[in-house]
Amino acid sequence: MTAIFFDMDDTLYDQIEPFKKAYDTLFGDRFHVDIYDLFEARSVRGDEVFELAATGKMPMDEMHIYRIQKAFEDLGYEVSAEESLAYQRLYAENQKKISMTDTIIEMLDQCVSCGVPIGMVTNGPSNHQWNKAAALDVTKWIPRENIIVSGDCGVAKPDAGIFRCAQSKLGVKAEDCILVGDNYQNDILGAKKAGWKALWINKRGQDISEESVQPDYTVTDEQELKSCITSILKDEGYLK
DSSP states (O other): OOEEEEOOBTTTBOTHHHHHHHHHHHHTTSSOOOHHHHHHHHHHHHHHHHHHHHTTSSOHHHHHHHHHHHHHHHTTOOOOHHHHHHHHHHHHHHGGGOOOOHHHHHHHHHHHHHTOOEEEEEOSOHHHHHHHHHHHTGGGTSOGGGEEEHHHHTOOTTSHHHHHHHHHHHTOOGGGEEEEESOIIIIIIHHHHTTOEEEEEOTTOOOOTTOSOOOSEEESSHHHHHHHHHHHHHHTTSOO
């Protein structure tokens, strides 16, 4: 029995929109940066200290300051610790207003209607991730017990432990699981090392042709994702 698990951030919704709104509110035209470059730099810098923050070895405020300050530094600019925290607060506030596109909703509706087991595996502090899940109303499609948050289980992607936790929730084997995600390091490498299949949403055109680990499926946007999920459901016998 195939089960499909979705990442949340930048998979079920676009993280750039609330991130850009926070940037525009706080900095306006003060800097000349590409918002996608800043977001990517922040993600990379955040990954550097995520485990420290997740295990309580680094205070969350310190992690937020680090990843924003270092991201701006990578692009040749400086911001203060106070500005970094203000950015994070605005970003978090904007994330309370996030929503899924019609395409993603149609895809989830199709998964539910055909009866394929679905879940979600997401990295982040428990309250923060659950607040976003509530804003997206994901439990309309994914049962709460099938939503795995790293902050709840004490282990995060790409560690195989969080994938095993997800498997046990749905009672499925690793070889029957597919993870849909946008982050190559956390989602794709993590899933493949856990023995899962992986569907990569490569929105930024990242080149991984030289990497030894490759996803089973690759798409570049939401419409391709919906089509790919439809094909998988047909191949697995959930759709005629």
